[in-house]
Amino acid sequence: MNYIKELNAFYDWLETNSLSTSAIALWHALMHINNKAGWAEEFGVAASVLCIKTGLADRTIRSARNELKQKGRIEWNTRRGNQSAIYKMIPLIDNLPAISAGNKCQQDDNNPLSVINADKYAGNHADKCTDSSAGNHATLNKLNKTKRNDIYSTSTGSEDERFVSDKEFSELAKLYQQVIGQPNAFTAQWISDVKAAYGFEWVKNAMLEAESRGKRSKKYTEGILENWKSNGGMKLSSDKADINKKRTKFHNFEQRSDNYTNDQLEEIMEKKRQAAMERMKGEKSI
Template identity: 40%
Template sequence: MRGGKLNYITQIKAFYDKLENDPLNSSAIALWHALMAQNNKTAWSATFTVASSVLKQKSGIKSDSNFFKVRNELAQAGYIKWSPRKGNQAAIYSILNLSPYSGDSSGGNGGDNSRGSSGDNSGALNKLNKTKRNNDDDKGVTNTAEQNTWELWQQLWGFPNAIVQQDLTNWVSEFGSDLVNFAVTIAGSKQIPAKNSVKYVDRVLEGWRELKVTTIEAAKKADVEHQRKMERERKANRPGGYKLPRRIKETLPDWIQDDYEPPKPAKYENKDLPSFDEILKGD
């Protein structure tokens, strides 16, 4: 079993460090992230159970055979442990602590198929440990901040993939977790779909960068001003960008007035027309 509770951010960073020595295919990576998300829901208990159908759905794995293959691959590479239960009960899982600080990055599935990661990887992990040890305190603060942001993101749009994880890390590093969390909250309140979430949050933060926003108070003020601007534009324009037509004052016609007098018909004269007697005489 692993020692102590996992740190979400440290675990994921160590996961990608370990991939350099123990590479996995995309399905195995997706399954590991699905297991991490499930373990997070259990407050990082040492062991937890989850149905295969749930893991298949979250990882995008279609067939049972591929799922079993990928799960064994994770176990043999030293990323997880799992054990079956009788009947149709969900399997028991344990995610191995991959952090180079923990000294517990080895492991497998506990049987002949397990392959410890401490052999070939120990030199790389020790070197990594020496490089990062002096920054443990600062990273602890940063990791906690990033973890809060990741958890907020997960609540709104699901577990962030590797690309989104990098974006979140960069944003927190530049703006701090409070501002990033506020930007994410704004996007969530607008019910921005997951496919547009990164673009929307990035535009919010880009606007704050231009305005030199560095505090929550300034961000709230900028957001209020933005909402007012959007409201003014909505009032001045119809959907699609067309301006509202200019209102024209309607006037009543003359004939409806009380003192209206109809015009007298004009007399029609035409000297060229023959008289009635001339018409009767004919030619």
Template identity: 40%
Template sequence: MNYIKLINAFYDRLETSQLSTSAIALWHALANTNNKAGWLREFAVAVSVLCIKTGLSERTIANARNDLKIKGFIDFRSRKGSKSAIYRLYDLSAMVAYKVSGKSLQATDADNLSGNASDNLSDKPSDNVSALVSCETKQDKTKQQTAVSQQHWFDEYYQCFGQQPSPIQCEKIIVYLEQDGLSDEVICRSFMIAAELGKSYGYAVGILNNWAAKGIKTLADVEQEQKQFQAKRQRTQNGPQPQHSEAVPDWAKHPKKEPDVSPEEAERRAAELEKYFESI
């Protein structure tokens, strides 16, 4: 799909199918998202992302995308839970609508149907019908699934921390995904762990740095690492306990001996004590 041709075809289509300003802004946001994803047949994008790109509220986006779907610019389907909706952006550059006998016909050969549409029409409507064939380009399934999954962490961040990630945080998370090779599920798991402990995003960053250093990239790797940690902790708790012995001071080991006293001296001291007690 050619981005420039698509935009030109979009504005050509606006001449016959008018849209609100909100719907136009939403279409451009969807086109930009799909362009970054590599022009997938279907792609996912969070409503929160579309709010940032368009400056519209969630309710306005819901109304605008319904308008785009009804008028044949896009298609979408919602998913259960907090998952992002799946969108399909029609290739308007390969779709020219004609009005023949009150019926809307579509052609998908943009090169043959460019310019003035009337030049390509035959005198017989039946010839036009046979010439206007709809076709779809089959995309790589793995690539589609990757683009869909990479939107989940944005939604999970919002669910765990109650706000949208900043642009700097988004860039850092993309580094974890693209350079460190961490999966989207691993990113989400770190958010969940931090949220369950009542911690902030910074705590999740510490977890991700630790996993990236250990080469942990998938949920299976995370579970294996946690099992090893629990086993090590269990061995420590069940192992022999070190015996604690208090240090004995030197004076206790070698008690001080009283000097020897002669019997005469002892008798004298006893007499003094007796005299003292009598005086009391």
């Protein structure tokens, strides 16, 4: 399946067919996940992952996927127990035979179509999604590392690396909500992209820097990252603390410490205390 051609064909199709904004967001999320799964003919994905990918509540996801099925854009089926639903994208243009997220589709008599657990291969795990008061936003919870790849992507790396990536993504997701606001259909991908481009520490500090300047937006955060990259390194407002920090009445001792020993400094302070005591006695006697 050609991702770009399908996107163009989808919007051409929308010119003569109506879809709700929720259904459009869900279609994009499913296309993204299927891309990560290597364009498997069928793939499984948990509702909680779709909540995070789209910013929609669970009940809205269910309504949107039924709408997409009725309009002929997807097929989906439930599975027994707590297993995730199975989805199949219906292409708008001719495409090459689907391949699995590994090397090739595996088929047998009991499973004629490759069923790929896109939760695993796309590297996107999430806790159970709950409705927000607005009814259309889901809390960003822990996701696994989403690798940047224009064509295909599979799960790689050690368990330790994936754990670190999960923890970093989770921290950035929570920080996003605190600094920028509620997530939308593109939030998870934005976090993955900037993290891959600039690294965890830069992205985290850029969001905090944007907050400290009162500019709570993705655009401003991206601008900070670009400036750091252009200037050759991360530069925080807190770096000026040495100039602007509050000073105590003994702050000059820090500069003198290179010339006096600890005993000498203590002697100087003791003389100052004695002088202060003498002044206080003199004031009382008047």
